[in-house]
Amino acid sequence: MPRQKRTPEEYSIDPAAQQMLIRAEEIGIGTAFTRADDMVPCNIGGAGMCCKLCGMGPCRLTKEGQTGVCGATIDTIQARNFIRAIAAGSAAHSDHGRDMAFTLKAVAKGEAEGYMIRDVAKLRMVAAHYNIPIEGRAPEEIANDLADLYIAQFGQQRGELAPVIRAPKKRQQLWRERGLIPRGIDREVVEALHRTHIGDDQDPEHILQHAIRTALADGWGGSMIATDISDILFGTPAPILGKANLGVLKQNMVNVIVHGHEPTLSQMIVAASQDPEVIEYARNAGAEGINLSGICCTANEILMRQGIPAAGNFLQQELAILTGAVEAMVVDVQCIMQALVGLAANFHTKIITTSPKVKIKGATHIEFDEHRALTIAKQILKAAIDNFQNRGETKIPDVREDLIPGFSHEYINYMLGGTYRASFRPLNDAVMSGRIRGVAAIVGCNNPRSRQDYLHTYVTQELLKQDVLVVETGCGAIASAKLGLLLGEAGLDKVGPGLREICETVGIPPVLHMGSCVDNTRILTVLTQMVADGGLGDDIDEVPAVGLAPEWMSEKALSIGAYCVASGAYVIFGGSSPVSGMPDKVSDSDLVLHYLSEGWQEIYGGKMEFVADPNEMIQRTLDHIDKKRAALGLPAYDPARFGRSGDSRVRELEQLPLNERRTALYGVSE
Ligand code: SF4
Ligand code: MSK
Numbered sequence: 001m002p003r004q005k006r007t008p009e010e011y012s013i014d015p016a017a018q019q020m021l022i023r024a025e026e027i028g029i030g031t032a033f034t035r036a037d038d039m040v041p042c043n044i045g046g047a048g049m050c051c052k053l054c055g056m057g058p059c060r061l062t063k064e065g066q067t068g069v070c071g072a073t074i075d076t077i078q079a080r081n082f083i084r085a086i087a088a089g090s091a092a093h094s095d096h097g098r099d100m101a102f103t104l105k106a107v108a109k110g111e112a113e114g115y116m117i118r119d120v121a122k123l124r125m126v127a128a129h130y131n132i133p134i135e136g137r138a139p140e141e142i143a144n145d146l147a148d149l150y151i152a153q154f155g156q157q158r159g160e161l162a163p164v165i166r167a168p169k170k171r172q173q174l175w176r177e178r179g180l181i182p183r184g185i186d187r188e189v190v191e192a193l194h195r196t197h198i199g200d201d202q203d204p205e206h207i208l209q210h211a212i213r214t215a216l217a218d219g220w221g222g223s224m225i226a227t228d229i230s231d232i233l234f235g236t237p238a239p240i241l242g243k244a245n246l247g248v249l250k251q252n253m254v255n256v257i258v259h260g261h262e263p264t265l266s267q268m269i270v271a272a273s274q275d276p277e278v279i280e281y282a283r284n285a286g287a288e289g290i291n292l293s294g295i296c297c298t299a300n301e302i303l304m305r306q307g308i309p310a311a312g313n314f315l316q317q318e319l320a321i322l323t324g325a326v327e328a329m330v331v332d333v334q335c336i337m338q339a340l341v342g343l344a345a346n347f348h349t350k351i352i353t354t355s356p357k358v359k360i361k362g363a364t365h366i367e368f369d370e371h372r373a374l375t376i377a378k379q380i381l382k383a384a385i386d387n388f389q390n391r392g393e394t395k396i397p398d399v400r401e402d403l404i405p406g407f408s409h410e411y412i413n414y415m416l417g418g419t420y421r422a423s424f425r426p427l428n429d430a431v432m433s434g435r436i437r438g439v440a441a442i443v444g445c446n447n448p449r450s451r452q453d454y455l456h457t458y459v460t461q462e463l464l465k466q467d468v469l470v471v472e473t474g475c476g477a478i479a480s481a482k483l484g485l486l487l488g489e490a491g492l493d494k495v496g497p498g499l500r501e502i503c504e505t506v507g508i509p510p511v512l513h514m515g516s517c518v519d520n521t522r523i524l525t526v527l528t529q530m531v532a533d534g535g536l537g538d539d540i541d542e543v544p545a546v547g548l549a550p551e552w553m554s555e556k557a558l559s560i561g562a563y564c565v566a567s568g569a570y571v572i573f574g575g576s577s578p579v580s581g582m583p584d585k586v587s588d589s590d591l592v593l594h595y596l597s598e599g600w601q602e603i604y605g606g607k608m609e610f611v612a613d614p615n616e617m618i619q620r621t622l623d624h625i626d627k628k629r630a631a632l633g634l635p636a637y638d639p640a641r642f643g644r645s646g647d648s649r650v651r652e653l654e655q656l657p658l659n660e661r662r663t664a665l666y667g668v669s670e
Helices: 015-027 032-038 074-108 120-129 139-155 162-166 169-177 185-195 204-234 263-273 276-284 296-306 314-322 339-344 370-386 409-417 425-433 454-465 474-482 497-506 520-532 555-566 591-604 614-631 646-654 658-666
Strands: 242-244 254-260 290-295 310-312 326-331 350-353 401-403 438-442 468-472 511-513 545-549 570-573 607-610
Touching (some): 074 139, 074 370, 120 139, 120 162, 162 169, 204 296, 204 520, 204 591, 242 296, 242 474, 254 370, 263 276, 263 290, 263 370, 290 296, 290 370, 296 310, 326 339, 326 370, 339 350, 425 497, 438 454, 454 474, 454 614, 474 511, 555 570, 555 591, 591 607
Parallel strands (some): 326 350, 438 545, 468 511, 570 607
């Protein structure tokens, strides 16, 4: 029986989304929100207990002790489904990284139209990790060697993945002893598929061990490569003013939205949109110019580097088209709903696919090639401009919020210590003293099965009150941006007293936007440096930190979660568990569910849990942080100890008569 339809307020906490959902209802158009109401999820598949790996099945296991036709148990089937999801997530991130490596190679060879090496310092720093000679060499020579090294990581058959040496020494040792260091990115993904073919690996724990190696190939491999090269080619992010939400669309301009994940084409579209010839072309079409914005992680890539506004996160891709004001939505890879094409047919919006890997029936395909990137970007923009005259009635919600994204690992380092003393020392000290209770990384998607942005922002705000510094990426970061949580001063009155002092002293927002999905590797780098700078243990599992993906939906999120666990983090997913066992009857016999938690914790010091209730997520986060503080011998968190310094104290003192101010400051009166 279809479930009851929810109201716009139940679908989303975002007023812009609510307005567009009302519009969809008025004109009788379905969206992911309404489709989620109509589509009752299969509780057998949802719990990972359906196997369709061979033609003897599909085998749907519903009773304890039941097996598939081949004899496979529920545990084996769940582990196989789980590793296959991780393999897909790892493949998606890593293939993105591979394309970036080929682009770097083309740039080094002078064969990539429009691109250049923008961050030579990062290039030299990354190359130095791998002992690539840097002194006296041109950036292109260094880039050529780095591109070769990175391209080789994908097809490498033996040995160890190179970026793994950037993890804490103790962690590397653990992985080495257990045979977990990925040999090559493609090899681990292929092996995950091989092991799960009918009649191969049947031992759930053994399968899950390889799931870790496959995920590590993502986090300390493909994703890290993607982040490194994006910074080298497009610049390492630093704070910049941006805007978020559907209100960034403009009535009098040609609106082009870039959506997906890869920054290679979108960066070129940014460049092309500023070309005087293209602007003139738009004016001749009756528009005032071109207004570029982004959705999902392509948005994050150009938001944190150029301040190009974000029209929204995952669940806003359809809602943007519903404004009637989008001339073209240009998509590359990942998180692109097939529904876009059918939806766009109700308006004038052109859906333009650009990746050789992604086509959608009914979309216009203009294939991207990094050798002719600028030319293709202009061609795409001209197609959008030509479509401006076809625009019908529009409704752009007047809802947008300012934000400051761009907190890369490098910038945080600089921000805390300056150019010559770049360091994480002040952050470590703040955690050690208890001003900052701990750190939470809140990442991941939207999911129409929960209320859009609610879980993200509720958990974020509650943790801020508890003096937990929050770092965010992906669609979670855009959720916070839309709510105004990514601004310096705004909302600091709702932040715990110790964290507030740090934010005021350093001049940072309490929520740091660190980038896109692949940029979760920046969080790994931050945690590694917190360990290296001392005082918080000698491995990541000792740091009082937790990762959360409250509204996850993609296989990439599972891969991210698994590589964070393998790196030592406690990771909490919201929503339902893909390995939850018998419906409504979680028991001790749910081997896989328990193994991801207690089993992995025993090995890695990190664990993965699925928690639907946001208050329970918050409680578990705080309990974990406090437990880690105690294990390090740090003072127990006490909110009453801090809050008497920073800007708030200065403002307080300014209110006092001079005499009392002197007494307060120097302990003497006239
Ligand atoms: Fe069924 Fe085994 Fe085939 Fe899976 S592999 S579909 S459990 S027979
Ligand atoms: S885009 S993977 S919905 S975060 Fe990276 Fe957002 Fe999740 Fe896609």
